Amino acid sequence: MGDMGGDQVSEAVAGSAALLRTVSGRDWDGVKAGRLEWSCRETAVHVCSDLIAYAGQLAGRATKAYVPFEITVEDGTDNAGVVDVLETTGALLAATVRTTPRDVRAFHPYPFRSANREGFAAMGVAEVLLHTHDIAEGLGVPYEPDAALCEDVLTRIFPHVRPGPDHWRTLLWATGRGELPGRAPVTEWRWSNNLVIGSERLTLQGVNPAAAAELRAGGTGGFAWVEGGPFEGTRDAAGMVVKAYEAGVHRPEWGLFVLVRTEDGRAVGGMGFHGAPDEEGRAEVGYDLAEKARGNGYATEALRTLAGRALAHDDVKVLFAAVERDNTPSQGVISRAGFTRVGEDADGFAYELRGTDRSLVTPARQD
Structure with a gap:
């Protein structure tokens, strides 16, 4: 199992974008994303915000707090345009991860106040996979990412979660989005970067x-x-x-x-x-x-x-x-x-x- 980095971010974003483009003509504003309170569109924009924020943390070598900026999607942008933003912010995070030295750490609040490039890559992939699931669930379309991507996330930022035979179902369960036989439902969760x-x-x-x-x-x-x-x-x-x-x-x-x-x-x-x-x-x-x-x-x-x-x-x-x-x-x-x-x-x-x-x-x- 090698280093987790830009390739995994690119793979996750490509899979998400491919699915979301097939439903970009649907109403995203009026439909909640799965179990979230956000609409499908708000959820998609949230993913873009996280991807660019993670890239900013690494590129700026932030050590004490989040870099104080945010992304805004222009008024009038349709859903297909939001997918364009998703692909762009994903490409920026992937490039940043690829060019950041391994020992660089930047601020992230949970749980030990920092993460390295692997951690930010894993968090970015998790945001993409999980929220694409939320949007797909809200719109009633199937979505299942590659099992290896899910395993990459679990073994990097969910070290406290016992693995299951199905990495995707385990990730969904660990984040309160599904059930696993023999395990109690998850109501609160956090990922864990290395100390x-x-x-x-x-x-x-x-x-x-x-x-x-x-x-x-x-x-x-x-x-x-x-x-x-x-x-x-x-x-x-x-x-x-x-x-x-x-x-x-x-x-x-x-x-x-x-x-x-x-x-x-x-x-x-x-x-x-x-x-x-x-x-x-x-x-x-x-x-x-x-x-x-x-x-x-x-x-x-x-x-x-x-x-x-x-x-x-x-x-x-x-x-x-x-x-x-x-x-x-x-x-x-x-x-x-x-x-x-x-x-x-x-x-x-x-x-x-x-x-x-x-x-x-x-x-x-x-x-």
């Missing part, structure tokens, strides 16, 4: 299910790795993310993060949790580095940062780590990050960092 946490020399970039699947399969996950990376522990952790996603229990804040060196954009290792905190507020952490990146203090820096963010949650009481007995370098990392050895067995040592033991923990900076 990125900054430290002094690194960014800890959350790995979504699509990237995790690629890492598990032996790929790069979309990251530019230092020589010899990623190490086997990162691939194993990616497999844990995939399993959690497939079970519907993955929580992005408690998954895998790839450690990316700020100076050159190279990924040097992986770090993360074995799952969300349990009922006692306990979460297990693990990490590794590519061999070429070791000896520079990256793991200690990242662990202090990640631990600081985790312990800032009121429901997290203690972080736990297990280190093999013969892994002396890792024992040094965990100790320098403020963890205390609390036990041992034949295989290794157990370490803990409690919420009250924060003297060595570096406050996290969320980018």
Whole structure:
């Protein structure tokens, strides 16, 4: 599963435009779009507004708020003209996504205040697919996009949603537009872009299910790795993310993060949790580095940062780590990050960092 970008935006827009042109002679103003309060025409214009807004966020590198502009369709424009605007704004987003470097992030409010080009592409595709469905439902015409597009959206910005056998039906259910056997109806929903946490020399970039699947399969996950990376522990952790996603229990804040060196954009290792905190507020952490990146203090820096963010949650009481007995370098990392050895067995040592033991923990900076 490769990078999501301009091609997917173009595909989604082309499919939508092809359908909407077949019904452009119909009354869009007097018909509600599916379950929405908007008319079909208002919904189509809304999609255009979102596409150009996403392009503006990325192109302008907005970091604190939405760029304060909006699109206006000229008075007297017919429905076919609105479809022209849809195609144009879609082309602008696709071009912006294609020309934006991977590490650029721009403001989006939910849930972690930013998104990268993949996130904006996925949000744009979601807007097109879902609102074309709404319009089609209102006008009584069939519409079903390609399943691969729906899977692209689900694995990028719905990491908390358990996948189903039908990607389109799952996306509709996840956004309150349909039913799935054995699942309760959805009345409130949000998509979720990946979390990125900054430290002094690194960014800890959350790995979504699509990237995790690629890492598990032996790929790069979309990251530019230092020589010899990623190490086997990162691939194993990616497999844990995939399993959690497939079970519907993955929580992005408690998954895998790839450690990316700020100076050159190279990924040097992986770090993360074995799952969300349990009922006692306990979460297990693990990490590794590519061999070429070791000896520079990256793991200690990242662990202090990640631990600081985790312990800032009121429901997290203690972080736990297990280190093999013969892994002396890792024992040094965990100790320098403020963890205390609390036990041992034949295989290794157990370490803990409690919420009250924060003297060595570096406050996290969320980018």
